[in-house]
Amino acid sequence: MSRLEAATGAAPPDPAAVFAALGDPTRLALLDRLSDGRPRSISALASGGDITRQAVTKHLRVLEGAGLVASLREGRESRFAYRPEQVRQARAWLDTVSARWDDALGRLKAFVEGV
Amino acid sequence: MSRLEAATGAAPPDPAAVFAALGDPTRLALLDRLSDGRPRSISALASGGDITRQAVTKHLRVLEGAGLVASLREGRESRFAYRPEQVRQARAWLDTVSARWDDALGRLKAFVEGV
DNA sequence: GAAACGTGCAAGTATCCGGTTGCATGTCTG
DNA sequence: CAGACATGCAACCGGATACTTGCACGTTTC
Known part of the structure; x- marks a missing residue:
C-alpha cells in the first residue's frame, strides 16, 4: 500500500527515508x-542524461516512495511532479538539530562568560 | 587523505554525500x-542502542566522512563531536530548491490568474 | 605488572542499490 | 489495422552497506 500512500499524499514523515532519497x-x-x-514524463527526464530510461524510472519510484514526487498517469505516459512538503519536513529536521546546537553553544558561551 | 580532509574541515560541499550520510x-x-x-566516546554512544560498538564506529566514520562530525583522540578513547557547517550547507541547498519551487508556483499562479 | 577498558583491524555474510538488457503491454497516429 | 511511442515487469550483475565476530594493541588503574 506504500504506492497508494505516496500517491495520495499520506507519506509518513520519516526524515531518514527522505534524506536517503536525496542522497x-x-x-x-x-x-x-x-x-x-x-511535471515531466519519464522518457523526457531520461532523454537528457546518460542513463537508461529504466534507471530513471527506478529513481523516480524511490523519490515517489519518499513523498518527494508524485506521479500522474496521462494516457500512455506518466508525468512526475515535484512535491515540496517532504522537503519542508527535512528542512524542519535540520532546523531542529541546528537549533539544538546553537542553544548548546549559547549556553556554553554564557557559562564561559560567567552569566 | 579523506580522513585528513574531514578532520581539518576541508570537506567538499557535496549535497548528495551529506544527504546520503543523513539517510x-x-x-x-x-x-x-x-x-x-x-563530544562523546564511541562506547558511550554505543551503550544506549542495541547495535555493536563496531557498527557505531562505522556509522561515525561515515558521518565523519561527510563532515557532519569530527573525531578527536584523547588518551585511550576518541570523542566525536557534532559539526554544524555541513548541516547549514544542506539546509541552504534545500532552501534553494524550495525557493525555486515557490518561484515557479508563484509564476504559474500568476499566469493562471491572467496577471 | 595484571586486569579492565576503549579502540582498531580483518574477515565474513546477507542484503540493498544502481544500473543494464530483453520482452510484454497499453496507447496514440497514420 | 500497423507501426511508433511510453511504459511496465523480470531477471541479472557488480559493488556498496549494515552488521557481526574474533583478535590484537594501546591506556588507565589497582
Whole structure:
C-alpha cells in the first residue's frame, strides 16, 4: 500500500527515508530539474542524461516512495511532479538539530562568560 | 587523505554525500544525540542502542566522512563531536530548491490568474 | 605488572542499490 | 489495422552497506 500512500499524499514523515532519497546525485539532479514545478514524463527526464530510461524510472519510484514526487498517469505516459512538503519536513529536521546546537553553544558561551 | 580532509574541515560541499550520510536512522539518531554539542566516546554512544560498538564506529566514520562530525583522540578513547557547517550547507541547498519551487508556483499562479 | 577498558583491524555474510538488457503491454497516429 | 511511442515487469550483475565476530594493541588503574 506504500504506492497508494505516496500517491495520495499520506507519506509518513520519516526524515531518514527522505534524506536517503536525496542522497544520490542522479536523484538530486532529477529533483532539481523537476523543482521548476513542471511535471515531466519519464522518457523526457531520461532523454537528457546518460542513463537508461529504466534507471530513471527506478529513481523516480524511490523519490515517489519518499513523498518527494508524485506521479500522474496521462494516457500512455506518466508525468512526475515535484512535491515540496517532504522537503519542508527535512528542512524542519535540520532546523531542529541546528537549533539544538546553537542553544548548546549559547549556553556554553554564557557559562564561559560567567552569566 | 579523506580522513585528513574531514578532520581539518576541508570537506567538499557535496549535497548528495551529506544527504546520503543523513539517510540512515541509526546515523540520524547518533547525530541527534551529538547535536547538543557535547563530544562523546564511541562506547558511550554505543551503550544506549542495541547495535555493536563496531557498527557505531562505522556509522561515525561515515558521518565523519561527510563532515557532519569530527573525531578527536584523547588518551585511550576518541570523542566525536557534532559539526554544524555541513548541516547549514544542506539546509541552504534545500532552501534553494524550495525557493525555486515557490518561484515557479508563484509564476504559474500568476499566469493562471491572467496577471 | 595484571586486569579492565576503549579502540582498531580483518574477515565474513546477507542484503540493498544502481544500473543494464530483453520482452510484454497499453496507447496514440497514420 | 500497423507501426511508433511510453511504459511496465523480470531477471541479472557488480559493488556498496549494515552488521557481526574474533583478535590484537594501546591506556588507565589497582
